[in-house]
Amino acid sequence: MNNRNPPAGSVFLIVHSADLEAACAPAGGLAACLSPAEARSARRFARTADRLDYLASHALFRLVAAHRLGHGFAEAPQLEVSRRCAGCGSTGHGKPAVAGASLSLSRSKGAVMVAAGPEGTQVGADIEGIPDALHSGFDHYVASAAEREALAPGDISARIRLWVAKEAVLKAAGLGLSVPPAGVHLAGNPADDNHPALRAESPAHPQVHGLTADFVPAPPGYTAAVSAAGTTSLTRLTLADLLAA
Ligand SMILES: CC(C)(COP(=O)(O)OP(=O)(O)OC[C@H]1O[C@@H](n2cnc3c(N)ncnc32)[C@H](O)[C@@H]1OP(=O)(O)O)[C@@H](O)C(=O)NCCC(=O)NCCS
Incomplete structure (x- = not known):
């Protein structure tokens, strides 16, 4: 030591x-x-x-x-x-x-x-290989109503960015997917690597509400995010x- x-x-x-x-x-x-x-x-x-x-x-x-x-x-x-x-x-x-x-x-x-x-x-990490296709229920499972409106049809990368940022936040809270990701809204611009951290809004889940997520550099073909409060x-x-x- x-x-x-x-x-x-x-x-x-x-x-x-x-x-x-x-x-x-x-x-x-x-x-x-x-x-x-x-x-x-x-x-x-x-x-x-x-x-x-x-x-x-x-x-x-x-x-x-x-x-x-x-x-x-x-x-x-x-x-x-x-x-x-x-x-x-x-x-x-x-x-x-x-x-x-x-x-x-x-x-x-x-x-x-x-x-x-x-x-x-509270620390949460998530990495995901960007797939060629997503299952048909992905948007409803992962994205809030406002996020669904903002997602362009067929934009898999944008959807995986939402997914990893939400998983990082949910893992930081220690809850994982026991909280449906669509029940968490991320305030900020998930398309921009240089924005201030995305902020989770989920009044129904106080352990999650207010946690933030940052995208971090990942190998080609992957997206990754970290949520590290405090x-x-x-x-x-x-x-x-x-x-x-
Ligand atoms: C944990 C979870 C988010 C994993 O997501 P994933 O994208 O498939 O896998 P990842 O590789 O990113 O993460 C897996 C790791 O997350 C960690 N993990 C497991 N549960 C966790 C939790 N509640 N919070 C934070 N991290 C957790 C573990 O280290 C796990 O790896 P391990 O089992 O080999 O130790 C998801 O499977 C999950 O939430 N499962 C539990 C659902 C639940 O809580 N059900 C109710 C139980 S009472």
Whole structure:
């Protein structure tokens, strides 16, 4: 362990699962970052690609948590990860947490993402590969009435931007999709990367109302957003930052 003070703001990192696997190979692979239970849990995925994404997302979660807490690679598998569902209070599912930091993870089609902030802050991360098509009920499930009016027909990217921003906010609140995304309206311009953060309006859900979401740079073909309430800055980490210690 080192004595580095945790950064005051929030951080995030997005990486292709295969790149994280390659970077961890000299230190024993992705499994060397995980708890035995997480390594076992990956076996439930039938597709190799899904298994890799699961392993990479949880390895990245532990590496970012260790970095946040001033630990090195070697301590990552020993961190205690707990869960709590903000909807029903269960500790068997819901948002994962590590004492001393606030964290959120996401994975989609070969890419994984983790965001972290100071303990006690609300942090949510979401990444999505932009698909070729969306199911017919997408707009009604995801967009508020005003957002539906503003969406151009066939604009898949705009719809995925709404989706990731809302998922980031809902994950920051710890509620996930137990709150229908269409019940949250995002104030601001979701088409503009340089706008101030989008602000969630959802009076029926006080844990969500007022949370913000920022789009962050993602690999080509993906869209990603972070919701980090109560922090002043959002910094992009690199794999070198995580693997240095
Ligand atoms: C969590 C959820 C938002 C995942 O969305 P997704 O786009 O399919 O997947 P992502 O890769 O972006 O995120 C998955 C991760 O979100 C995290 N997560 C799970 N529940 C969460 C919650 N309530 N809040 C924040 N994060 C959550 C987990 O880390 C999960 O990965 P893991 O299960 O391997 O640990 C969605 O599946 C969901 O909300 N499920 C729970 C619905 C619910 O709460 N039902 C009521 C239960 S009482």
